Structures are given as structure tokens and as C-alpha cells.
Amino acid sequence: MASPDIAITSLETITAFDITSGEFLFMLDELQNASINQTQDVVDVTGKQGRLINRLKRNKAVTISGTNGFVSTGLLELQTGGEFATKETNVQWVDYLSISNNEAATSYKAVGTSGAEIEALYIRSSDGTLGTKLEQDSAASEGKFAYAPSTKKLTFLSSAYNDGTEIVVYYQRKINADVLVNESDKYSGKCSLYIDAIGEDKCSNIYRIQIYVPKADFNGEFTLDLGEDQTSHAFEANALAGSCGNSGNYWTYTVFGENASDVA
Numbered sequence: 001m002a003s004p005d006i007a008i009t010s011l012e013t014i015t016a017f018d019i020t021s022g023e024f025l026f027m028l029d030e031l032q033n034a035s036i037n038q039t040q041d042v043v044d045v046t047g048k049q050g051r052l053i054n055r056l057k058r059n060k061a062v063t064i065s066g067t068n069g070f071v072s073t074g075l076l077e078l079q080t081g082g083e084f085a086t087k088e089t090n091v092q093w094v095d096y097l098s099i100s101n102n103e104a105a106t107s108y109k110a111v112g113t114s115g116a117e118i119e120a121l122y123i124r125s126s127d128g129t130l131g132t133k134l135e136q137d138s139a140a141s142e143g144k145f146a147y148a149p150s151t152k153k154l155t156f157l158s159s160a161y162n163d164g165t166e167i168v169v170y171y172q173r174k175i176n177a178d179v180l181v182n183e184s185d186k187y188s189g190k191c192s193l194y195i196d197a198i199g200e201d202k203c204s205n206i207y208r209i210q211i212y213v214p215k216a217d218f219n220g221e222f223t224l225d226l227g228e229d230q231t232s233h234a235f236e237a238n239a240l241a242g243s244c245g246n247s248g249n250y251w252t253y254t255v256f257g258e259n260a261s262d263v264a
Contacts, residue, residue: 003255004201004202004205004207004255005201005202006199006200006201006207006209006255007199007200007201008197008198008199008209009198009199009200010197010198010199011031011033011034011195011197012029012031012196012197012198013027013028013029013031013194013195013196014027014028014031014034014066014193014194014195014196015027015028015193015194015196016074016075016078016191016192016193016216017191017192017193017194018191018192019190019191019192019214019215025074025077025078025191026072026073026074026075026077026078027074028066028068028072028075030068030069030070031066031067031068031069032066032067032068032069032232033066033067034064034065034066034067034195035064035065035066036062036063036064036195036211036251037062037063037064037065038060038061038062038063038250039059039060039061039062039063040057040058040059040060040061041057041058041059042055042056042057043055043056043058044056060250061238061239062213062238062239062250062251063236063237063238063239064193064195064213064216064236064237064238064239065234065235065236065237066234066235067232067233067234067235068232068233068234068235069230069232069233070233071224071231071232071233072233073178073180075233075235076180076233077180077189078188078189078191078218079188079218079219079220079222079235080180080182080183080186080188080220081183081186081187081188081189081220082180082181082182082183082186083180084178084179084180085178085179085180086176086177086178086179087176087177087179088174088175088176089174089175089176089177089179090111090172090173090174090175091172091173091175091177092119092170092171092172093106093107093108093170093171093172093173094168094169094170095107095168095169095171096124096166096167096168097154097166097167097168097169098163098164098165098166098167099156099161099162099163099164099165099166099167100163100164101163102140102155102156102157102158102159102160102161103153103154103155103156104153104154104156104167104169105151105152105153105154106118106147106152106154106169106171107152108152108173109149109150109152109173109174110147110149110152110171110172110173111149111171111172111173111174112171112172115136115137115138116136117136117147117149117171117172118136118145118147118154118169118170118171119170119171119172120133120169120170121133121134121136121145121154121167121168121169121170122134122167122168123161123165123166123167124166124167124168130168134156139155140155140156140157140158141157142157142160144157145157154167154169187220188217188218188219188220189218190215190216190217190218190240191216191218192212192213192214192215192216193211193212193213193216193237194210194211194212194213195210195211195212195213196208196209196210197209197210197211198258199255205257206257206258207255207256207257207258208255208256208257208258208260209253209254209255210253210254210256211251211252211253211254212251212252212254213237213239213250213251214249214251214252215239215240215241215242216237216238216239216240217237217238217239217240218235218236218237219235219236219237219238221236222234222235222236239251
């Protein structure tokens with residue numbers, strides 16, 4: 001019995017596994033869209049007076065692409081060839097502070113070269129722009145300030161600035177974080193994919209559709225749009241033939257009933 005014609009009503013998930021070990025890599029479960037594009041080359045075989053007598057078909061290719069509503073850490077690892085690691089790292093921080101009694105304090109402990117922990121400190125102008133830049137020194141003086149990392153205290157020259165004078169302070173702080181390094185000599189990887197969707201036939205019977213891609217080579221070209229619009233995570237991969245146990249298969253399309261029972 002032939003499989004029924006299906007209207008795919010819901011794209012559910014795309015799940016990635018390591019090709020060799022079968023280890024779970026990541027799941028995309030907030031998919032905005034996804035597509036499978038198949039191409040093949042056709043060469044015309046002509047005869048007398050250019051008549052078309054046959055066509056040679058070759059170079060079939062399959063591309064899987066889509067967009068996820070969240071930035072996926074696992075997908076980033078596959079696209080960059082890197083790995084997330086939880087470790088100590090530095091991040092740049094900015095504080096908007098006010099001077100009171102010739103003092104202020106950073107929100108966090110600034111780290112760096114002793115005596116030069118603060119990267120930059122500016123007096124904030126009345127229009128919100130950065131004005132005069134002050135330099136860090138061992139003691140406060142004209143145009144200079146002192147900083148004590150242990151107390152996070154900034155000290156300014158006595159009576160040089162009125163209480164309420166606003167300053168902008170840039171500095172590095174050390175934290176524990178999840179870090180991915182996009183190294184120049186590491187490249188995008190491969191995995192196996194399961195694309196799961198739900199569909200209906202003409203009689204409103206519910207089916208599940210699973211497309212299995214034994215070997216998908218992910219493209220290292222991608223864009224993370226940053227701005228007013230939602231940041232989404234786009235991806236593209238090419239299906240490869242020649243994977244272990246699937247020498248000639250690009251993908252397998254399986255349709256089964258929503259309540260299909262196991263085979264005894």
C-alpha cells in the first residue's frame with residue numbers, strides 16, 4: 001500500500017548526532033523554517049541536426065537549510081569546529097558612576113596590570129557624551145585618579161570635581177563563563193540529522209514524518225543578525241553519500257501513524 005499524500009502542518013525538531021559514536025550533539029526545537037533542496041545536473045544527448053535523443057542525469061546533490069529561533073550552542077560548535085568550555089575568562093565592563101566626596105567605586109573588581117587596572121575613565125558631559133579622559137596613577141592628582149582593586153574604590157583630587165559629577169569607567173573583570181573560541185585553523189564539522197515533522201492526510205489522519213540524513217556536512221558560513229530584530233540562527237548543510245552503512249543514501253523519508261505500535 002502506497003503512503004498517503006501528506007500536508008506537513010508542523011515542523012517539530014532537528015536533532016544532530018555524532019556520526020561515529022552516535023552521541024547526541026544538539027537539538028533545534030524552535031525552528032522558524034527548514035528546507036531540503038535537491039538538485040541534479042542534466043546533460044542533453046543530441047543526434048542528427050541537434051535532435052534530443054536522450055538525457056544523462058548525474059551529480060545529484062541535497063542541501064538542508066533553515067533558521068532556529070534561538071542561538072544554538074551545539075550548532076555553533078559544529079559550524080565553527082570549536083567546543084564550549086566553562087572556565088575563567090575576562091570580559092569588558094562599563095560603569096556609569098557619580099563622584100561623591102572625591103570618591104566612587106566600580107561595581108566589580110577590575111583586573112589587569114597592577115596600577116593600570118582601569119582601561120579608560122571619562123568625565124561624562126552634560127549631553128551624555130564622553131568628555132575629559134583621566135589617567136590612572138598611584139595617587140590622585142590633577143587629571144589623574146587612583147584605584148584600589150581590593151576595595152574597588154576610585155579616588156580623585158580633593159575638590160577637583162563637584163559631588164554628582166558623572167563618570168564612565170571601562171575595565172576588565174574576571175568571571176566563570178561558557179566560552180567558545182572560533183579558531184582560524186578549525187573548520188565546520190559533520191553529523192547525522194533527524195528532521196521530525198507532523199502532517200495530515202486528506203481525511204485528517206495524523207502522521208509523523210521523519211527525514212534521516214546519515215551524513216550532513218555543515219557549512220561554516222552563517223550570520224547572527226544583531227540589532228532591533230530577533231537574533232535567529234541560520235544553518236546550511238550538504239548531505240553526503242558514502243556514510244558507514246549507507247553508501248549511496250542522501251536521506252530516508254519515513255511516514256508513520258501518530259499511534260503506530262512497535263513491531264513484535
